[in-house]
Amino acid sequence: MIRLQNISKSFTTEESVIHAVKGVNLEINKGEVFGIIGFSGAGKSTLVRCINLLERPTEGSVTIDGMEITTLSEKELRTVRKKIGMIFQHFNLMKSRTVYQNVAYPLKGRGLTKTQIQNKVKSLLKLVNLSDKETAYPSQLSGGQKQRVAIARALANEPKVLLCDEATSALDPQTTLSILKLLKELNEKLGLTIVIITHEMSVIKEVCNRVAVMDKGSVIEQGDVFSVFSSPKEAVTQEFIDTTSTLSKIYDLIKANSVIVKLKPGEKIIKLKYLEKSTSEPLVSFISRQFNIDLNIIFGNIEIIQEAPLGGLVALVSGKEDDIKAAIQYLLNKNVEVEVINDGIYQ
Ligand SMILES: Nc1ncnc2c1ncn2[C@@H]1O[C@H](COP(=O)(O)OP(=O)(O)OP(=O)(O)O)[C@@H](O)[C@H]1O
Ligand SMILES: [Mg+2]
Numbered sequence: 221m222i223r224l225q226n227i228s229k230s231f232t233t234e235e236s237v238i239h240a241v242k243g244v245n246l247e248i249n250k251g252e253v254f255g256i257i258g259f260s261g262a263g264k265s266t267l268v269r270c271i272n273l274l275e276r277p278t279e280g281s282v283t284i285d286g287m288e289i290t291t292l293s294e295k296e297l298r299t300v301r302k303k304i305g306m307i308f309q310h311f312n313l314m315k316s317r318t319v320y321q322n323v324a325y326p327l328k329g330r331g332l333t334k335t336q337i338q339n340k341v342k343s344l345l346k347l348v349n350l351s352d353k354e355t356a357y358p359s360q361l362s363g364g365q366k367q368r369v370a371i372a373r374a375l376a377n378e379p380k381v382l383l384c385d386e387a388t389s390a391l392d393p394q395t396t397l398s399i400l401k402l403l404k405e406l407n408e409k410l411g412l413t414i415v416i417i418t419h420e421m422s423v424i425k426e427v428c429n430r431v432a433v434m435d436k437g438s439v440i441e442q443g444d445v446f447s448v449f450s451s452p453k454e455a456v457t458q459e460f461i462d463t464t465s466t467l468s469k470i471y472d473l474i475k476a477n478s479v480i481v482k483l484k485p486g487e488k489i490i491k492l493k494y495l496e497k498s499t500s501e502p503l504v505s506f507i508s509r510q511f512n513i514d515l516n517i518i519f520g521n522i523e524i525i526q527e528a529p530l531g532g533l534v535a536l537v538s539g540k541e542d543d544i545k546a547a548i549q550y551l552l553n554k555n556v557e558v559e560v561i562n563d564g565i566y567q
Contacts, residue, residue, distance in 0.1 A: 221248055221249060221250040221251075221252075221284070221285055221380065221381060221413045222246070222247070222248040222271060222282075222283070222284055222381065222413070222415070223246070223247050223248075223281075223282075223283040224244055224245060224246040224247075224267075224270070224271070224280065224281075224282055224283075225245055225280055225281045225282075225283070226243050226244070226245060226279060226280040226281070227241055227243070227244045227245075227246075227267065227270055227277045227279070227280035227281075227282070228241055228242050228243055228244075228277060228278050228279040228280055229241040229263075229266050229267075229270060229275060229276075229277050229278050230278045239437055240263045240266040240437055241263045241266050241267050241270065241277070241437050242263075242436075242437040242438050243279075243280075243438065244267055244280075244434075244437075244438065244439050245439070246432060246439065246442070248413060248415060248430075249413070250285075250380075250411070250413055251407070251411050251412075251413055252413055252414075252429050252430060253403070253404065253407050253413075253414045253416065253427050253428050253429050254413075254414070254415050254416070254428060254429065254430050254431070254432070255415075255416045255417075255418065255423070255424040255427075255428035255430070255431040255432070255445070256268065256415065256416070256417045256418075256431070256432050256434055257417075257418055257419065257420075257421065257424055257431060257432075257433055257434070257460055258419065258433060258434030258435060258456075259419060259435070259456070260419065262434040262435055262436065262437070263434055263436070263437040263438075264385075264417045264419075264434055265385050265386075265417065267434070268383050268385055268415060268417050269385075270282060271284075271304065271381075271383060271415065272300075272301050272304040272306065272383065273289060273290065273297060273301075274306075276290075277290065284300060284303065284304065284381070285303070285380060287300065302377040302379065303377070303379050303380045303381065304379055304380070304381045304382075304383060305374030305375055305377070305379035305381070305382045305383070306374060306382070306383040306384075306385065307367065307370045307371055307374050307382070307383070307384050307385070307387045308370070308385050308386070308387065309385065309386035309387065309389045309390050310390060311358070311363075311366040311367055311369070311370045311390075312370065313358040313366055313369055313370060313373075314358075315357070315358050315359065316357075317357075318354065318355050318356060318357055319345070319350065319353045319354055319355070319356050319357075319358075319361070319369050320341055320345075320354040320355065322358070322369055322373055323341045323344050323345060323369065323372045323373045323376060324337055324340075324341050324376075325373065325376075326373060326376040326377055327340060327341070327376050327377075340376065341354075341372075341376075342354075344372040344373075344375055344376060345372055347372065347375070347406070348368040348369070348371050348372045348402060349368065349402075350365060350368050350369065350372065353365060353369075362395070363390055363391050363392075363395060364391055364395035364398060364399060367387060367388070367391065367399050368399070368402065370387075371399075371402065371403075371406070375406070375410075375412075379412070380412070380413060381412070381413045381414075381415065382403075382406070382412055382413070382414045382415070383415045383417075384403065384414065384415065384416045384417060385417045386417055386418060386419070387399065387403075387416070388400065388418070388420075388423060389418070389419070389420070393422075396422075396423070397426065400423065400426045400427045403416070403427060404427050407427075414427075416428060420463075421460045421461060421463050421464045422464050424445060425445065425449070425464065425523070425525055428445050429444065429445065429526070430442065430443065430444050430445060431443070431444075431445050431448050433448070433454065433456060433457045433460070435454070435456045440454045440456060440457070441453055441454045441456075441457050444526065445525055445526060446497060446525050446526045446528060446530060449461060449525060449530055450493070450494065450495050450496075450530055451495060465521045465531065466519045466521050467491060467493070467519060467521050467531070467532055467533075467534055469519060470489065470491060470518065470519070470534045470561065474561065480518060481518070481536075483536070484538070486538060486539070486540075486541065487536055487537065487538045488536070488537050488538075488544060488560055488561070489518070489534065489535070489536055489537070489560070489561040490534070490535055490537055490548065490558055490559065490560050490561070491532060491533070491534045491558070491559040491561060492532045492533045492534075492535070492551060492556050492557065492558055493531070493532035493556065493557040493559075494522070494529055494530060494531060494532060494556060494557075495555050495556065495557050496528075496555045497526070497528035503551065503554065503556065504517075504533070504535075507547040507550055507551065510547070510550070511539065511543040511544070511546050511547040511550070512539060512540070512543055513537055513538065513539030513540075513543050513544055513547055514537070514538045514539060515535045515536070515537055516535060516536040516537075516538075517533055517534070517535045518534045518535060518536060519533065519534045520532075520533045520534075521533070532557075548560065
């Protein structure tokens with residue numbers, strides 16, 4: 221649906237040239253929810269604005285649904301842009317117009333009758349669950365409601381693609397979830413291809429099929445969400461993962477000499493990480509029984525991503541040295557990553 225080839229974008233200011241996007245290649249499939257994550261200034265907004273040419277790339281080509289669009293005339297481009305909706309962090313609604321008028325706005329000048337417009341607006345508001353707010357003004361709405369209006373407006377021209385630039389960054393976690401759920405519904409119901417830009421890992425985990433990690437203008441890593449999360453290759457990716465995982469806290473506890481990680485002779489701390497989608501066996505209870513060892517879970521961080529458990533555990537293991545070794549070998553054979561942390565504090 222979207223193919224970006226060798227996209228670069230530089231901004232020339234009086235003092236310097238800023239290379240906001242550098243040689244990005246991305247392919248986003250029809251009907252996919254694709255996430256782009258990166259820290260502030262990574263170039264995410266610039267890149268996504270290149271998709272609908274709100275920003276003209278300095279180099280490279282943009283193909284939407286099989287059509288190369290960088291060479292189109294302004295008029296042809298306007299038609300293509302109708303197929304690409306966009307929503308933003310701060311909603312960008314027209315304050316002096318009602319919810320109804322905001323959603324009706326993009327339908328103007330399309331030769332529709334008043335009744336046709338009315339039917340369309342009503343069905344869009346129903347779709348985003350805001351039928352009761354037709355006559356309200358943006359100032360009378362909550363953030364989540366405003367974003368729903370923005371989504372309805374973005375869908376007015378029946379786009380094939382919806383670009384979301386930090387669309388949930390101004391919302392609380394619960395409202396964020398409800399908007400992400402709505403996006404997922406629209407993706408499934410309408411076959412809408414969605415591109416989500418965010419700096420929050422939780423957003424990617426919640427709805428995306430694939431993810432690209434951006435850093436300093438480049439895409440440094442991409443793949444399906446499970447693989448990128450279970451086996452990150454880049455340090456920046458790991459930093460994002462750590463924001464939603466408690467597992468690396470174990471190192472802080474050890475450093476702080478916490479009583480939680482005090483070991484008795486023969487005890488070890490092990491950190492387990494699931495690397496494969498197939499891990500659905502009751503591994504912990506199994507190794508405990510099979511190898512006659514005890515496991516005391518200190519943290520657990522397992523969630524379901526793309527219908528498979530992802531994450532891991534930090535546990536204090538006690539038992540005979542050989543039994544612990546055999547248990548660890550068993551886990552390794554099951555393709556679970558095991559890190560033995562022996563440098564806890566011995567009493
Ligand atoms: N119009 C512009 N003129 C000059 N520099 C710009 C312009 N737009 C963006 N930049 C610069 O390009 C770089 C990337 O900016 P961009 O807004 O794409 O980052 P981002 O990843 O979206 O960040 P954030 O998460 O803060 O929104 C930054 O250094 C920014 O200052
Ligand atoms: Mg941005």
